Structure formats: structure tokens, C-alpha cells
Amino acid sequence: MNTIKTRAVQNGKTVALLYISDNPEKTNEKVATIAPLTRSGEWKDNDLRIESGNPHTAFFEAEILNETIEESMLNKVGIYRGDVVLHQID
Secondary structure: OOEEEEEEEEOOEEEEEEEEEEOOOOOOEEEEEEEEEEEEOOOOOOOOEEEEOOOEEEEEEOOOOHHHHHHHHHHHOOOOHHHOEEEEEO
16 A cells, blocks of 8 residues: 655644555545644743644545645645645655
């Protein structure tokens, strides 16, 4: 199964993690999950926390481009695609 892992970066901070995979149950479908990230606390105070918001999962036809899926998933969590840079994770 092919999984693409991506992080969305805004102003130097990762604001979401996105995963797109072939659906193992249906060969003509992809499944995508996005987990928005929030920060609280301060690094200098040694209490910086990174928390995952509610993840969102959606199914797409296999023919849909991954770039279209990425934009759709970012929209689901209120992130405008033009505000972030996407970095693929190895």
C-alpha cells in the first residue's frame, strides 16, 4: 500500500499532518486523514505542548489527484492552501 505523508507548514510551524493512502478495502479508492496541530505554552518556560486536534478522514476516487485531496482536506480543518507550504515526510 502506498502512503504519502505530508506536513503543512505555516510561518515556520507545522500546523497539520496529512496522510493519503490507497484504500485497502476498495481498489478504486483513496483514503485521506488530516490531523490539525496546535501549540500551547512557551519553549523558554519548558512547558511547550503540541496537541493534535480532531482528525478528519475522507474517501476519494482513485483518479483524483493527490494535490486536490490535500487542498480538500486542508479546507476541512480551516486551513487555506495558499497559506501553507507542504513538505512530504519520508
